[in-house]
Amino acid sequence: MSKYHWWRDAVIYQVYVRSFLDSTGDGVGDLAGVRAGLPYLKKLGVDGIWLSPFYPSPQHDHGYDVADYRDVDPLFGDLAEFDLLVAAARRLGIKVLLDIVPNHCSSGHPWFEEALTAEPGSAARARFHFADGRGADGEEPPNNWHSMFGGPAWSRVTEADGRPGQWYLHMFAPEQPDWNWRNPEIAAEFDRTLRFWLDRGIDGFRIDVAAGLFKHPELPDSDDPEADARTRDSVNPLAWNQPEVHRVWREWRAICEEYTARDGRERLLVGEVSVPTAREHALYVRSDELHQAFFFDLLSAPWEADAFRKVISEAMQDIAGTGSTVTWVLNNHDQVRTVTRYGEPATEGSRLGAARARAAALLMLALPGAAYIYQGEELGLPEVVDLPDDVLTDPIFHRTGSRARIRDGCRVPLPWSGQASPFGFTSGAESAKPWLPQPEYFAEYATDRARADTRSFWHLYRDGLQLRATLPQLGEGSLHWLDSVPGVLAFVRGDGLVCAVNFGTAPTPAPVSGTPLLSSGPCPAGVLPGSTAAWWINDR
Ligand code: GLC
Numbered sequence: 001m002s003k004y005h006w007w008r009d010a011v012i013y014q015v016y017v018r019s020f021l022d023s024t025g026d027g028v029g030d031l032a033g034v035r036a037g038l039p040y041l042k043k044l045g046v047d048g049i050w051l052s053p054f055y056p057s058p059q060h061d062h063g064y065d066v067a068d069y070r071d072v073d074p075l076f077g078d079l080a081e082f083d084l085l086v087a088a089a090r091r092l093g094i095k096v097l098l099d100i101v102p103n104h105c106s107s108g109h110p111w112f113e114e115a116l117t118a119e120p121g122s123a124a125r126a127r128f129h130f131a132d133g134r135g136a137d138g139e140e141p142p143n144n145w146h147s148m149f150g151g152p153a154w155s156r157v158t159e160a161d162g163r164p165g166q167w168y169l170h171m172f173a174p175e176q177p178d179w180n181w182r183n184p185e186i187a188a189e190f191d192r193t194l195r196f197w198l199d200r201g202i203d204g205f206r207i208d209v210a211a212g213l214f215k216h217p218e219l220p221d222s223d224d225p226e227a228d229a230r231t232r233d234s235v236n237p238l239a240w241n242q243p244e245v246h247r248v249w250r251e252w253r254a255i256c257e258e259y260t261a262r263d264g265r266e267r268l269l270v271g272e273v274s275v276p277t278a279r280e281h282a283l284y285v286r287s288d289e290l291h292q293a294f295f296f297d298l299l300s301a302p303w304e305a306d307a308f309r310k311v312i313s314e315a316m317q318d319i320a321g322t323g324s325t326v327t328w329v330l331n332n333h334d335q336v337r338t339v340t341r342y343g344e345p346a347t348e349g350s351r352l353g354a355a356r357a358r359a360a361a362l363l364m365l366a367l368p369g370a371a372y373i374y375q376g377e378e379l380g381l382p383e384v385v386d387l388p389d390d391v392l393t394d395p396i397f398h399r400t401g402s403r404a405r406i407r408d409g410c411r412v413p414l415p416w417s418g419q420a421s422p423f424g425f426t427s428g429a430e431s432a433k434p435w436l437p438q439p440e441y442f443a444e445y446a447t448d449r450a451r452a453d454t455r456s457f458w459h460l461y462r463d464g465l466q467l468r469a470t471l472p473q474l475g476e477g478s479l480h481w482l483d484s485v486p487g488v489l490a491f492v493r494g495d496g497l498v499c500a501v502n503f504g505t506a507p508t509p510a511p512v513s514g515t516p517l518l519s520s521g522p523c524p525a526g527v528l529p530g531s532t533a534a535w536w537i538n539d540r
Helices: 031-044 079-092 110-117 184-199 227-231 245-263 278-284 305-322 346-366 395-400 440-445 447-452 457-470
Strands: 011-015 048-051 095-100 154-158 164-169 204-207 268-271 292-295 327-329 370-374 479-481 488-493 497-502 532-537
Touching: 011 031, 031 048, 031 079, 031 457, 079 095, 095 184, 095 268, 184 245, 204 245, 245 268, 245 278, 278 292, 278 305, 305 479, 305 488, 346 457, 346 488, 346 497, 346 532, 440 447, 447 457
Parallel strands: 011 048, 011 370, 048 095, 095 204, 204 268, 268 292, 292 327, 327 370
Antiparallel strands: 154 164, 479 488, 488 497, 497 532
8 A cells, every 4th residue: 555545554643732731821731832742742753643622612521512613712822823833743744633523513603602592493593403392381302312421412492582492402511512414504614614724734634423413314212312321432323323424424535635636645534433333334434435433442342352352353354354444542532541441450550550551552553554642641641530529520520420431530631741730731830730630640650751761651652653664564464363372362464573462460472482572561582471562573
């Protein structure tokens, strides 16, 4: 495959802007901070960055509630700063992807505000899903769906005459009304938004909730209305993964191709696609649709050799087998960080979680396809599990009262340097407070310490990325499983790069006799210690 398709094996770093680096001293990261951090990312060796939403927004879901799709929220900077960031990234050879949110907007978007004051049945309401309620006075929601964040997926509005009126659909928070994609105005509006940013020189988009957009046209009741909220996954077959959505991805792909035809720079669309099977997932990455879709099954697999093997085999067969690329991911801003997730049972402490997270990283970087790294993953940051209730911002916590799987713990601002918070995160006064409190132990993970210590996560990621960039066996290409003992996965890439992972805790014989090129922990010749992964060149 020609290197022209740079994205097929790219490694992209997700920048959660509000927690990356704060240049203004208000405790919230911003675009100038991202620009200042680019040399760090260049050293790490990533191909590109994905920026979480920075558009004007009331921030009910940290920017995934967009009030204006074509501007920058003053919290994060302005368009001039955005342009400087894109130019600086281009100079360093780092691609820039933006996060676009087409399933829903903010209740502060002017079109939703217009819809609220407009009549039932008006053109302004037809841009959203407004419907009359059920029951004698319309006091029951139009159907029984639940929101992903808990509670009903419908909220009732007050009409101009002051009486309770229609309901509108929101698959997430009430402040995130869903667009009605059966209305052609919506597609036209997003077409303008894509072009607005492409004209400013970006390299592509991460698409939020890319299996959403269309709902079953009749909005019927669901047999299991709480399934989405219960599993925190988009499983309601009436609300997600409707066939019409593929038409949108074909149109967006055509827009990207149009820009590529002009300047030869290939643009990338990567979708957040949560669908039940790898086979359905593959439909989203057909050659005229999205370039990539995050394959979350790796992220959700338990730390067991058989589970990982099954996920990888299915991806290779059902996705790579169709000629598209698999997009691997272990962490993002919605998930408990690997170090903590793999640290179970907690009694064995975070050392085990850290060893497994390092091994998982080497495994992911050895797989054919593209990979995404979430900021702080390269530092081995653990989830911050003990944030007090009064600092939590996740709408999931506020709507359900549950702390289970809430998302603030993976969004705590990055430690850059020093012994005490704000650890160089904010360039303001010493007293400047990061928007979420950083625990004292973040000192151990600061980027300056990580870069000075060759045993750090940072060095493992950087060395892995350097080898990926230079070894022809890595990135795109074939994968063949090798026979291995239970609890160990071993495979060979291309003409002889072997990767093996020991999921157990006891050492086993290594599949290759020599010293590894790279390993996630100490790895003497001929042995693969527990909770360790290694790469060898097998030239026998
Ligand atoms: C996606 C985002 C998540 C957000 C949700 C609603 O899942 O990753 O952070 O809350 O969409 O936009």
